[in-house]
Amino acid sequence: MIAAQYQWNNQHVDQPSATAQALAKEAQVSPIVAQILQNRGVDTAAAVQAFLNPGPEQLHDAFLLHDMQKGIDRIEDAIAADQQITIYGDYDADGVTSTSIMYETLNELGAKVNYYIPNRFTDGYGPNVAAFQKLIAAGTQLFVTVDNGVAGNAAIAAANEAGVDVVVTDHHDLPQELPAAYAIIHPRYPGAEYPFGGLSGAGVAFKVAQALREEIPQDLLDLAAIGTVADLVPVVDENRVLVYFGLALLKQDERPGLRALMKTAGIQPDDLTEQSIGFGLAPRLNALGRLGDAAPAVKLLTTLDDDLAQDLANQTEQENRRRQELVAEISTAALAQATDANHRDRQALVISGHDWHEGVLGIVASKVVERTGKPTLVLNVNAEGRAKGSGRSVTAFNLFGALDQHRDLMTAFGGHHMAVGLTVPADQLPALADALDAAAVAQHLADQGPSEVTVAATLAVPDATMALYQDLARLAPFGTDNSQPLFAFEPEAVTQVKAIGKTHDHLKFQLQTGSSRLNAIQFGAGDQAPALEQAQRVAVLGTLEDNVWQGRHSLQVMVKDLQTQEPAVVVARTTRLHQAMLTAPGTYVFFHQNVYQQLADRLPAAATAVLYTGQPLTPITDDQPVYLVDCPDLTADLTTALTQLKPTQITAYLYEKESLSRLGMPSRSQYAKLFKFVATHQHVDVGHQLAQLSTFIQIPRTQLVFMIQVFFECGFISIAHGIMDAVAQPGHQDLASAPSYQLRQQQMQTEQDLLLCSDSALTQRLQSLIDLK
Incomplete structure (x- = not known):
């Protein structure tokens, strides 16, 4: 099994809101791009155009x-x-x-x-x-x-x-x-x-x-x-x-040093992107300073001599390869240490070794954090008993704050929330490790769960098209605060799994749904190939990339995370139910009679339909997943149903056609309109003329049905065979006492609890109910 390294927070940009669709039309962009920009605070047509069209002004x-x-x-x-x-x-x-x-x-x-x-x-x-x-x-x-x-x-x-x-x-x-x-x-x-x-x-x-x-x-x-x-x-x-x-400018650069550096790095200027800088040029320039003297990097960038530029680029490339070798060597030792008997049960890691190059320890610490999910210090211990190194953390743990109160253990220290540098006497390393573990307990690190990543949407493999990629490319250049959109995929199958690279460090495979196939690659995950080959169900998270090979363009997924089994909770809230949602074996729970009657017969033979009416439910006796088809009127009904069923897996569709919270409660003026109409009109055929009545008094039809029900329950009107009449001299009755009014309030609160909360909040609520079993 491969567990997800992150918690996926799905933004469902493939289901753009009405405001995003309006923004898309006004700004002349795709609705998905509009929703992404709106989520990032770019929410006017002028702001969209300024963002998509950077200019010197x-x-x-x-x-x-x-x-x-x-x-x-x-x-x-x-x-x-x-x-x-x-x-x-x-x-x-x-x-x-x-x-x-x-x-x-x-x-x-x-x-x-x-x-x-x-x-x-x-x-x-x-x-x-x-x-x-x-x-x-x-x-x-x-x-x-x-x-x-x-x-x-x-x-x-x-x-x-x-x-x-x-x-x-x-x-x-x-x-x-x-x-x-x-x-x-x-x-x-x-x-x-x-x-x-x-x-x-x-x-x-x-x-x-x-x-x-x-x-x-x-x-x-x-x-x-x-x-x-x-x-x-x-x-x-x-x-x-x-x-x-x-x-x-870089694509047509006349700077000899950069031309030579791109050549040695295998970067084609025409295909250059911000990723070419982040993963190609920057690491090479950094390598000189990590391993020794960085002054040649300035000479490389500023020289006008082509021959000197090539010599310096070759030197830079050699140092970068040396850096890569050192990182690979030390990372192997550090990861082995991270999982040994002395470290595997710790919430935070202090890892040390001898003759480790101190210039690359920050990179190694990042790799250990990425693989283990634990805050990590990686230090080199020299012959004099001095340990010096770097630390990297996770979002949920303030590494600087954890160590700042233990400066007495260290001879040098500095950094911030996510990264630190430190020097410490080697004999103080055990005390430092204990202090770090105590800080993890104090910061409730174990309760935080994996770091959250924002997922743009879940895409079907056939929907990953070059047209979509080109739409998204308008958001580039990507980077901090403008990250490249991540998409989740749940393919029918994963094929052609293999570890690639000289030392089989990287993972390559294909996502397949129907006849559609999509290549995927994950760097540094070659050891996960056997588990992926055996997996029956896989979820993949990554960015869409244009892979250029010998002049040919093809779409691929650059994988950031994957998991080889469905998570215990899948949040897939929807305002539209599709047959594809009702095809898997499992127990489908309904909370409304009308939805149950429409869909129960459309479930597969291996599925069970359950209508929750308040009566006790029989616990599930096997590992069948539970699908919450529609949204209950009361949050308590959901809690009771799941507590009785005792599921191990939940998929939450929580279908609701129209949001009552967005519709809101009728206003006093709307009630007054209806009251005045009822008082002046008799024998109104609401069974057949509701649409005309809605238009006449200018109250939305859904709202009007609710108001008529409230009036009926309060005794202000009578309805017989679809004919509505005012009740002569009705008694005084508070509208809020009507059962329908109270139900609407409960339904709106349920929407707040189940539909309008974040994916992570709903996941946590449902996971807590699974954990009760």
């Missing part, structure tokens, strides 16, 4: 950034005075692209400029006092930091003491005490008015270039796009513009 005024004018003035003064400017960068992909953007800009303006990329292992992250002092001694008269600086208090203070100004350009979280820099250019500076706070380091550097050049630096969009995608900042607003046009 959507870039904000660079001088709105805090201290931008002050920083630009200081840089221009340095250029005019021929002062030595040093760009102090960072060793990741965002850092080296930021450095390259600033370096090319200042070079173009005639500055005397060089750059310094700190070493991860000797300098650490951000401004380093010793590095600053060395650079000042070598002649630096102005520092411009990129992708770092807001936490560099000590180094900046040392620069100030030496009479050297520092202009900080950064995007990281601001500490409580800011450095005494000459200028701090930051999109989220407290009190600043910049319209978009989600820029990457490369994005901030791009805005500085925009201000210095007094125009949009179009030739730097490729670098800005790489840094933006690599740093996982939101791909919305201004970032969407940078990535959109940056990708266009």
